[in-house]
Amino acid sequence: MTQAAPAARASVIPRPHVLSDLARRPAGVFGLITVVLLALILAVGPLLAPYPFAKQDVSHRNEGPSASHVLGTDHLGRDLLSRLLTGTRIALGTAFPAVLAALLAGLVLGLVAGYAGGRIDNLTLIILDTVQAFPTVVLMLALLALLGPSTRNVIIVIALTFAPGYARVTRAQVLAVKENPFIEVERSLGASGMRIVFVHILANVLAPLFILLAMDLPSAIATEAGLSFLGFGVRPPTPSWGVMLSDGFSRIRTSPWPVLWPSLALMVTTLGFTFFGEALRDILDPKLAGSRRA
Amino acid sequence: MLSYLIKRLGMTVVVVFLSTLFLASLVHFIPGDPVRTILGPRATPSMSARVREEMGLDKPIPLQLLDFFTGVLRGDLGSDFLTHQPVTRMIGQALPHTLILAVAGLGLAILLGIPLGIYSAAHPNTWVDRVTGIVSVAFISLPAYVAGLLLLLCFAVLFRLFPAIGVGDRSDPVDYLRHLILPSAALAMLWIGYLARLVRASVLEVLNANYIRTAFAYGLSERLVFYKYALKNAIIPTVAMLGIGMGSLLGGAIFVEVIFTRPGLGRLMFDAISSRNYPVVRGGVLVTSLLFVLANLLADLSYHFLDPRIQYQETRQ
Numbered sequence: 339m340t341q342a343a344p345a346a347r348a349s350v351i352p353r354p355h356v357l358s359d360l361a362r363r364p365a366g367v368f369g370l371i372t373v374v375l376l377a378l379i380l381a382v383g384p385l386l387a388p389y390p391f392a393k394q395d396v397s398h399r400n401e402g403p404s405a406s407h408v409l410g411t412d413h414l415g416r417d418l419l420s421r422l423l424t425g426t427r428i429a430l431g432t433a434f435p436a437v438l439a440a441l442l443a444g445l446v447l448g449l450v451a452g453y454a455g456g457r458i459d460n461l462t463l464i465i466l467d468t469v470q471a472f473p474t475v476v477l478m479l480a481l482l483a484l485l486g487p488s489t490r491n492v493i494i495v496i497a498l499t500f501a502p503g504y505a506r507v508t509r510a511q512v513l514a515v516k517e518n519p520f521i522e523v524e525r526s527l528g529a530s531g532m533r534i535v536f537v538h539i540l541a542n543v544l545a546p547l548f549i550l551l552a553m554d555l556p557s558a559i560a561t562e563a564g565l566s567f568l569g570f571g572v573r574p575p576t577p578s579w580g581v582m583l584s585d586g587f588s589r590i591r592t593s594p595w596p597v598l599w600p601s602l603a604l605m606v607t608t609l610g611f612t613f614f615g616e617a618l619r620d621i622l623d624p625k626l627a628g629s630r631r632a
Numbered sequence: 633m634l635s636y637l638i639k640r641l642g643m644t645v646v647v648v649f650l651s652t653l654f655l656a657s658l659v660h661f662i663p664g665d666p667v668r669t670i671l672g673p674r675a676t677p678s679m680s681a682r683v684r685e686e687m688g689l690d691k692p693i694p695l696q697l698l699d700f701f702t703g704v705l706r707g708d709l710g711s712d713f714l715t716h717q718p719v720t721r722m723i724g725q726a727l728p729h730t731l732i733l734a735v736a737g738l739g740l741a742i743l744l745g746i747p748l749g750i751y752s753a754a755h756p757n758t759w760v761d762r763v764t765g766i767v768s769v770a771f772i773s774l775p776a777y778v779a780g781l782l783l784l785l786c787f788a789v790l791f792r793l794f795p796a797i798g799v800g801d802r803s804d805p806v807d808y809l810r811h812l813i814l815p816s817a818a819l820a821m822l823w824i825g826y827l828a829r830l831v832r833a834s835v836l837e838v839l840n841a842n843y844i845r846t847a848f849a850y851g852l853s854e855r856l857v858f859y860k861y862a863l864k865n866a867i868i869p870t871v872a873m874l875g876i877g878m879g880s881l882l883g884g885a886i887f888v889e890v891i892f893t894r895p896g897l898g899r900l901m902f903d904a905i906s907s908r909n910y911p912v913v914r915g916g917v918l919v920t921s922l923l924f925v926l927a928n929l930l931a932d933l934s935y936h937f938l939d940p941r942i943q944y945q946e947t948r949q
Contacts, residue, residue, distance in 0.1 A: 365766060467643065468650040472921045473883020476901065480655075480917045483905040560775040564887060567777055568902060587781060587891070594785055601778045601785075612773035 359621045366617030372610020379426045387420035391577050400593040410595040412585055418599050421577035425600065428578040429607065432489060433558035436496035441551055443497060444504025449543070451505070452512025453535050462509070466502040474499050478561070482570040492571040496558050507550055511543035549622060552615035556608035563604055579604055637933070644929055651921055655914050656700040657693075683713070700914075709915035714907065719915035722900060727919070729799055730896035733888065734881040736816035738874065741823030746870065748824070749831025753866075754858060756836065764828055771825030777887040780818035784891060787814055797893045815892045819884060823877050830873060835866040868938045875931025879924040 360366040379386070388408070389395075395407075395415035402410045409418040451462035469477070478495045485491040515521065516539065524534050565571035566580025567587070574581050579600040586596030667680045667689065675683075684690050691699070703710060709719035748768075752761040788796035800811035838844065839862055847857045886898030893899075897916060904912035 365769070464643075464646060464650065467647045468654070471647045471651050471925050472917065473880065473924050475886055476883050476917055476920050479886070479901065479905050480913060483908065483910075483913055556773055560773075560778075564775055564777050568887070568890065569906065583777070583781060590781075590785060590789055594790065597781050597785055601782055604778050605774060608773040608775065609770055612769055616769065 360617050363617050363620075365613040369610050369612070369614030369617055372606060373614050376426060376430065376607060376610070379423060380430055383423040383426055387417075387423045389417040389420045391421045391424040392416065392575050393420075400589070400596075402593070402595055409599050410593070412582070412596045413589050413592070418582075418595060421582055422579070422599055422603055425577045425579045425582060425603070426607075428489075428572060428576060429559045429562060432493055432562045432572065432578075433496070433555055436493040436562070437500060437551055437554050437558045439493065439497035440500035440554070441504050441547055443501040444506075445508050445540075445543075445547060447501065447505040448508025449512060449535050449539065452509040453516060453531070453539065459509075462505070466505055469499065469502050474561075475564070478565060479568070479570055482565065487565075487570045487573060489572045489576070492562055492565055495565075496561055500554060500558065503554070504547060504550060507546055508543050511546060512539055515539050515542045545622065549615065549619045552618050553612070555615070556611035559611070560604065560608050563600075640929065640932060644925060648922065648925060651925075652701065652704060652918060653697065655918055656697045686713075704918070709918065710911035712912055713909045719911050722912065723897065723915055723919050726895055726897045726900045729894060730882060730885050730889070730898060733812065733815055733819065733885055733894065733896060734878060736812050737819035737881050738823065738877050740816055740820035741827055741877065742874070744820070745824040745827030746831050746867075748828040749870075750835060750863065752828065752832040753835035753839070761832075764832075768825035768828045771821045772829070774821055775887075776818055776822060776884050777891060779821045780815070780888050780891040783814045783818050799894050811892075811894075815888045815894060818891070819881055819888050822884075823881070826877075827870060827873075831866065831870050834869050835862060838862045838866040841865075865939075868935070871938055872931050872935045875927045875929075875934060879927035879931075882920060882923055882927070 357370075360370055393416060395411060395417070397415070398407065398411050399415040400411065400413055401407060401415075404410070407417050407419070409422065411417060412421070447462060447466075451459045472480075478499055481495045481498065482491060485494065521534060521538060524538055529538075562571055563578060563580035563583065566578040567583045568580075569584060572578035572581055574585070582600040583597060586593075586598075586600070590597055667675070667683050689696070700710075707720060709723070711718050712722060748764050752764045755761055784796055787793045794814050795811050796814075798811060800807040802808060839858075844857060844862055847861050848854075852861075882897070885896060886902055888894070889896040889899040890902055897920060901913060901916035901920070903909075904916060
């Protein structure tokens with residue numbers, strides 16, 4: 339915990355009391371612990387894994403928890419704990435780049451639309467409305483049907499469907515900031531449009547985006563696992579939690595464990611990240627964060 | 633109001649047009665040859681040529697788009713690759729199951745979520761309120777398929793209280809209902825949490841309003857003020873949200889239909905995508921998004937009818 343503290347403080351928002359505020363909320367503490375634990379597993383997880391994730395132990399198939407296999411084994415005798423730990427990497431390693439790409443794409447789109455206004459703004463809004471006219475899961479599946487299932491394509495598809503959210507938030511922030519006197523001062527001093535957008539306005543729209551990012555991570559994790567569960571995401575034998583669920587689901591009457599563990603992992607992870615994100619949002623009220631410097 | 637209505641409807645038409653265009657051209661976005669992607673690498677040239685002709689892929693692209701559009705307007709979405717059934721008929725058979733599932737899910741969410749929210753708002757900062765708050769977030773963050781799998785594991789596999797597969801016997805309402813309980817519960821979780829939070833927040837907000845203070849100042853009883861005056865206004869945003877809920881449940885039904893092996897629109901699309909049956913995928917996605925857009929439109933408009941105070945000028949901000 340102590341190791342992660344300076345990193346967590348430095349990375350997101352320059353405000354001194356985030357951690358102590360967080361510690362006063364039970365849900366926030368749970369969130370923080372989960373996030374730190376996941377970060378640890380991400381860093382050293384494969385070292386903790388007792389077996390290689392794809393190693394088959396044919397004489398111990400579909401077994402419950404035991405001394406040699408702490409969480410039991412799947413239908414090929416693969417160690418569930420090892421697969422679960424490796425799966426953490428897949429979950430975060432897919433969700434994080436996806437959400438980050440969504441943020442970047444949405445940020446650029448929102449900055450341009452909000453600052454340019456007029457036709458460009460209207461056009462952007464129509465595009466956003468169109469993307470959001472599809473139910474998310476259905477749009478993702480339709481796109482993956484075209485692109486084919488793979489980890490890279492899952493990242494692309496999540497980024498595409500999450501980007502409109504960031505674009506809207508950015509646009510709204512830009513509209514709020516752009517009429518401020520300090521922007522007018524900049525303009526009268528001869529600053530270029532690029533400089534105004536990417537230096538002055540950008541600085542004022544980032545904080546809410548990072549909070550949105552923290553809140554979106556759990557849904558990106560859930561989305562990856564869901565798509566992989568349906569067979570349109572990460573491909574087996576890579577032990578994504580969704581792939582493990584899919585393996586377990588088709589043999590749910592033989593053994594409950596292959597379904598149970600990844601379900602619990604997903605539950606704890608999404609819940610932890612959600613609590614963490616919500617606590618962050620409550621502490622660093624985006625409206626306050628935006629107006630404080632404006 | 634009228635100008636807003638026209639603008640909102642106009643936007644809906646534009647969005648529907650663009651999404652249809654997107655779906656129509658979907659096949660052309662595939663890198664490489666769509667026919668090869670569909671048939672696989674071992675297809676003979678004559679097979680490829682036949683499929684190409686069936687799909688109209690031998691025609692120029694603008695003509696293909698036009699064909700699809702006129703088809704949609706006539707209610708013709710093409711036919712299944714493999715069985716040659718009309719896509720509209722397949723959707724017509726699947727849709728009622730999904731609609732029933734979504735309505736049941738939403739009904740369950742209303743039945744549990746709204747009372748929870750009201751109770752929490754009436755007793756803020758008690759332990760019931762705190763537990764409800766945590767449970768709401770837990771339900772909101774729980775993916776529908778995890779909920780479905782755990783319910784299936786617990787109530788259909790370990791304890792065989794409910795059936796795990798299918799929709800049951802349609803002529804026997806009890807059997808049909810028994811098949812509906814677990815899937816609709818899995819689907820409802822998110823919205824139970826969501827509604828509980830929403831209702832709590834809006835009730836607490838309304839309780840701060842001046843007219844509530846006035847009502848108290850007149851000496852009306854707490855119960856009367858809360859249930860007669862506060863609740864009436866507080867429930868408006870929730871009722872308007874239900875349209876959006878319906879739309880999102882229709883989209884989310886795919887996981888639940890796969891897990892509980894239910895026939896339905898989601899399942900139909902899932903199977904079609906798995907077998908790369910593009911006409912079915914296209915039709916299914918089109919119908920789902922039409923319903924989704926329609927639900928959102930209704931949600932938007934219902935605001936006005938429920939609360940005449942709402943002005944529409946600023947809604948696009």
